Amino acid sequence: MGSRASTLLREEEIEEIKKETGFSHSQITRLYSRFTSLDKGENGTLSREDFQRIPELAINPLGDRIINAFFPEGEDQVNFRGFMRTLAHFRPIEDNEKNKDPIASEPLNSRSNKLLFAFRLYDLDRDDKISRDELLQVLRMMVGVNISDEQLGSIADRTIQEADQNGDNSISFNEFIKVGNVYILYIDIDIDI
Amino acid sequence: MSVHALRKSASSSFVFVGIGLPIEASAPAYQSHGTEGSHLTNITNTKKAFPVLAVNYEHVRKPFEIALWILLALLMKLGFHLIPRLSAVVPESCLLIVVGLLVGGLIKVIGEEPPVLDSQLFFLCLLPPIILDAGYFLPIRPFTENVGTILVFAVIGTLWNAFFMGGLLYALCQIESVGLSGVDLLACLLFGSIVSAVDPVAVLAVFEEIHINELVHILVFGESLLNDAVTVVLYNLFEEFSKVGTVTVLDVFLGVVCFFVVSLGGVLVGAIYGFLAAFTSRFTSHTRVIEPLFVFLYSYMAYLSSEMFHLSGIMALIACGVVMRPYVEANISHKSYTTIKYFLKMWSSVSETLIFIFLGVSTVAGPHAWNWTFVITTVILCLVSRVLGVIGLTFIINKFRIVKLTKKDQFIVAYGGLRGAIAFSLGYLLSNSHQMRNLFLTAIITVIFFTVFVQGMTIRPLVELLAVKKKKESKPSINEEIHTEFLDHLLTGVEGVCGHYGHYHWKEKLNRFNKTYVKRWLIAGENFKEPELIAFYRKMELKQAIMMVESGQLPSVLPSTISMQNIQPRAIPRVSKKREEEIRRILRANLQNNKQKMRSRSYSRHTLFDADEEDDVSEVRLRKTKMEMERRMSHYLTVPANRESPRPGVRRVRFESDNQVFSADSFPTVHFEQPSPPSTPDAVSLEEEVPKRPSLKADIEGPRGNASDNHQGELDYQRLARCLSDPGPNKDKEDDDPFMSC
Numbered sequence: 001m002g003s004r005a006s007t008l009l010r011e012e013e014i015e016e017i018k019k020e021t022g023f024s025h026s027q028i029t030r031l032y033s034r035f036t037s038l039d040k041g042e043n044g045t046l047s048r049e050d051f052q053r054i055p056e057l058a059i060n061p062l063g064d065r066i067i068n069a070f071f072p073e074g075e076d077q078v079n080f081r082g083f084m085r086t087l088a089h090f091r092p093i094e095d096n097e098k099n100k101d102p103i104a105s106e107p108l109n110s111r112s113n114k115l116l117f118a119f120r121l122y123d124l125d126r127d128d129k130i131s132r133d134e135l136l137q138v139l140r141m142m143v144g145v146n147i148s149d150e151q152l153g154s155i156a157d158r159t160i161q162e163a164d165q166n167g168d169n170s171i172s173f174n175e176f177i178k179v180g181n182v183y184i185l186y187i188d189i190d191i192d193i
Numbered sequence: 194m195s196v197h198a199l200r201k202s203a204s205s206s207f208v209f210v211g212i213g214l215p216i217e218a219s220a221p222a223y224q225s226h227g228t229e230g231s232h233l234t235n236i237t238n239t240k241k242a243f244p245v246l247a248v249n250y251e252h253v254r255k256p257f258e259i260a261l262w263i264l265l266a267l268l269m270k271l272g273f274h275l276i277p278r279l280s281a282v283v284p285e286s287c288l289l290i291v292v293g294l295l296v297g298g299l300i301k302v303i304g305e306e307p308p309v310l311d312s313q314l315f316f317l318c319l320l321p322p323i324i325l326d327a328g329y330f331l332p333i334r335p336f337t338e339n340v341g342t343i344l345v346f347a348v349i350g351t352l353w354n355a356f357f358m359g360g361l362l363y364a365l366c367q368i369e370s371v372g373l374s375g376v377d378l379l380a381c382l383l384f385g386s387i388v389s390a391v392d393p394v395a396v397l398a399v400f401e402e403i404h405i406n407e408l409v410h411i412l413v414f415g416e417s418l419l420n421d422a423v424t425v426v427l428y429n430l431f432e433e434f435s436k437v438g439t440v441t442v443l444d445v446f447l448g449v450v451c452f453f454v455v456s457l458g459g460v461l462v463g464a465i466y467g468f469l470a471a472f473t474s475r476f477t478s479h480t481r482v483i484e485p486l487f488v489f490l491y492s493y494m495a496y497l498s499s500e501m502f503h504l505s506g507i508m509a510l511i512a513c514g515v516v517m518r519p520y521v522e523a524n525i526s527h528k529s530y531t532t533i534k535y536f537l538k539m540w541s542s543v544s545e546t547l548i549f550i551f552l553g554v555s556t557v558a559g560p561h562a563w564n565w566t567f568v569i570t571t572v573i574l575c576l577v578s579r580v581l582g583v584i585g586l587t588f589i590i591n592k593f594r595i596v597k598l599t600k601k602d603q604f605i606v607a608y609g610g611l612r613g614a615i616a617f618s619l620g621y622l623l624s625n626s627h628q629m630r631n632l633f634l635t636a637i638i639t640v641i642f643f644t645v646f647v648q649g650m651t652i653r654p655l656v657e658l659l660a661v662k663k664k665k666e667s668k669p670s671i672n673e674e675i676h677t678e679f680l681d682h683l684l685t686g687v688e689g690v691c692g693h694y695g696h697y698h699w700k701e702k703l704n705r706f707n708k709t710y711v712k713r714w715l716i717a718g719e720n721f722k723e724p725e726l727i728a729f730y731r732k733m734e735l736k737q738a739i740m741m742v743e744s745g746q747l748p749s750v751l752p753s754t755i756s757m758q759n760i761q762p763r764a765i766p767r768v769s770k771k772r773e774e775e776i777r778r779i780l781r782a783n784l785q786n787n788k789q790k791m792r793s794r795s796y797s798r799h800t801l802f803d804a805d806e807e808d809d810v811s812e813v814r815l816r817k818t819k820m821e822m823e824r825r826m827s828h829y830l831t832v833p834a835n836r837e838s839p840r841p842g843v844r845r846v847r848f849e850s851d852n853q854v855f856s857a858d859s860f861p862t863v864h865f866e867q868p869s870p871p872s873t874p875d876a877v878s879l880e881e882e883v884p885k886r887p888s889l890k891a892d893i894e895g896p897r898g899n900a901s902d903n904h905q906g907e908l909d910y911q912r913l914a915r916c917l918s919d920p921g922p923n924k925d926k927e928d929d930d931p932f933m934s935c
Contacts, residue, residue, distance in 0.1 A: 031691065034691060034692045037692070051690070054689050054690060055689070056685065056686065056688070056689025056690075056698070056701075057686055057689050057690065059705075060682055060685060060686040060689065061682050062679070062682045062683055062686055063686060066683060066686040066687065066690070070690075087687070087690075087691065090684070090687055092595045092596075118676075118679070118680060118683065121679075121683065122679075138675075138679065139675070139726075142675075142678060142679065142682065142724070142726060143724040143726055143727060144724060146722060146724075147724070147727055151727070155671065155726075155727075155730050158671055158730070158734075159671050159672055159675060162670050162671060162672050163672050176676075
């Protein structure tokens with residue numbers, strides 16, 4: 001499979017992906033071999049079943065949401081470009097990128113894009129607000145089945161109440177990233193690939 | 194005072210009359226022979242007047258002096274904070290050393306021998322409380338995220354410091370003009386190893402006043418804790434070698450092995466005691482009073498056991514605290530948690546104060562041998578080696594870190610490498626056979642003074658000058674908790690997709706192992722199944738509930754059928770406009786205060802509550818008086834009970850748990866401009882404290898509960914109320930809810 005991998009990925013493609021996502025050459029080739037190892041059907045794209053075969057995703061509470069994040073609206077297959085585009089959100093921000101020309105389009109792994117990515121995992125219907133139901137769904141996925149609906153409901157209510165500042169009983173993106181003027185998301189959404 | 198002890202006391206003799214009053218003064222008069230006859234003969238020989246009042250200082254000398262010292266230390270501490278400008282400029286540690294110097298000088302002037310900081314006392318009594326306090330409350334998340342960096346700094350940094358300083362000092366001693374040619378390499382290396390270690394006590398004392406950002410704080414602090422293993426090994430190694438005089442390759446190899454044994458062994462011992470403590474706490478539900486003692490004793494035993502085997506006691510203590518904390522906190526009552534927190538802070542505070550004062554006194558007392566070149570070179574070399582070490586190591590470490598260390602971070606890490614009492618005690622432990630002992634001691638004290646005074650005092654203005662990131666303040670919020678957990682899952686999942694076994698992967702594995710195997714053995718009752726999010730939420734709600742009850746927002750005597758949500762909408766409209774304005778004004782002022790205080794507030798070892806909790810509590814008391822009237826009015830105006838009548842004298846608190854189905858718009862809202870949680874009387878929805886009853890869901894639609902449900906509810910809430918309102922230990926039968934800590 002190793003030799004097949006390198007012949008399937010052309011240099012121009014690597015360059016394009018590099019420019020679009022900012023990954024290095026070695027990272028791209030490494031991820032490509034991972035891509036092909038997941039691609040059981042060997043047709044150059046991944047389907048949802050391919051992702052579901054990953055053991056870590058199977059036991060992950062947010063497994064389904066993560067899988068969905070890889071697939072663009074309404075599609076069932078994702079090619080390598082799309083795969084890399086999603087993963088690009090998790091690349092660590094490098095120092096030399098911080099001084100980039102502000103007119104250029106924002107790189108995929110800028111801080112706000114990372115947070116937007118996380119926000120969209122909550123906000124399934126893409127209305128730029130996390131409603132109580134969406135929050136409930138995420139909570140349910142995270143705490144399992146033993147907790148009663150009412151309990152979860154009160155947690156969701158409390159969460160919204162804490163974060164909501166304009167009184168619309170849902171959490172917008174700005175409210176998502178901070179609570180009461182204090183930025184709360186300190187974790188860097190980075191992975192060392 | 195036992196009769197036997199008095200009889201045996203050789204320095205005094207006593208004759209007992211009836212109830213056993215010691216009659217004789219402390220000057221040894223004659224021995225009592227224990228027979229009635231000789232007593233009588235002795236008495237008839239020298240008959241003294243019956244002394245009504247007698248002084249016997251020898252009797253109480255030791256405890257008296259100890260108590261006096263501690264009292265002096267605490268009064269000094271008190272005094273510093275009363276002088277407004279002083280504590281802002283000079284760190285407390287400096288002031289305490291100065292006081293020690295003064296006291297030592299005073300004692301010398303009197304003509305007595307000032308007490309030196311006895312190493313035994315230091316290592317066995319004064320150091321453990323500080324380390325335990327630090328270890329038990331160690332912020333786990335930043336620590337584990339940076340543990341690699343911390344280890345590199347602790348191990349390699351300390352080794353570098355020791356060898357660099359030892360080597361260069363030896364080179365210095367070779368120079369004829371210095372006059373120290375008798376000092377051999379091993380002695381210099383021994384000295385280097387003593388003086389190279391960053392001291393946790395000094396770091397804690399200084400850093401907690403400057404509120405630096407969490408990353409730098411945990412780096413320096415973690416390093417000061419973990420370098421103990423290196424220090425122990427190096428010290429013992431060089432001490433042994435300098436007696437023998439030669440070093441072979443085998444010895445060096447054994448030294449390396451010894452390092453691993455010391456550090457890993459210490460951690461293992463600590464972990465074992467930690468698990469024992471956790472397991473014991475599982476069964477303490479009937480004897481809540483002694484719970485804190487288990488925590489303290491197991492930790493102290495861990496420390497002593499590892500010291501017994503010459504393992505690293507500090508690492509054992511840290512490991513013990515870290516391991517036992519999550520399980521113990523799941524099992525013990527709220528009061529026990531507060532007790533533990535309170536006592537640890539108290540002891541560590543006293544210890545720290547005593548250490549610094551004794552350092553000052555020892556400086557006056559100790560034998561000194563001053564050699565300008567040696568001492569000055571030592572100080573300079575300390576700084577230089579620290580700076581070089583930090584820069585060099587950071588260069589290497591940054592290649593592996595995701596979040597790189599900036600130049601400012603490096604500067605603070607280098608500048609914050611303070612030396613303290615551990616170095617002094619290790620130097621003091623040196624046997625007198627080292628001919629350079631006095632010189633070493635003098636040099637160590639000079640280094641300590643330099644780092645604590647010069648670096649300690651200037652670090653705060655430097656931090657301001659360089660605009661180093663300070664600690665971000667945020668109240669624990671359910672939002673943060675949810676999002677943190679969410680991101681953890683997300684990143685673990687993405688790591689899985691990439692096939693990359695990184696940080697999150699292993700953390701997830703550990704969590705899973707913990708959940709399936711460990712928790713069921715160490716956590717009492719059914720609580721081990723509870724997800725962390727739920728536990729966090731419950732603690733938060735309980736905390737707020739306590740505050741609200743104390744403020745009087747929740748009426749303490751209620752007809753049992755009235756839910757919270759019914760009360761509030763009725764209560765609020767009754768508040769007159771003027772009062773509402775007043776309340777709003779007060780709350781706004783409170784919030785502004787909070788914002789101003791944000792910079793100065795952070796986890797401080799000397800405060801029990803967060804400062805904003807204290808603000809809340811005092812704010813809450815203010816509101817209490819205002820709401821007192823409203824409460825009375827609402828009590829009469831609400832729908833009367835159709836079942837039980839309120840029992841007088843029993844504080845019952847009713848929380849609406851699952852009976853009410855909330856929809857978002859039925860929230861009682863009071864429109865303040867800046868909502869803060871205590872101000873909005875949201876419907877506190879509290880989960881049952883007792884193990885979950887299956888009938889919770891029974892009352893969704895119907896009238897507020899049937900009789901049996903209410904009765905059970907009442908019992909539960911009585912328990913809760915007692916727990917909240919609380920008196921003493923003898924009522925602990927009711928207090929057996931596994932109340933989780935905040």
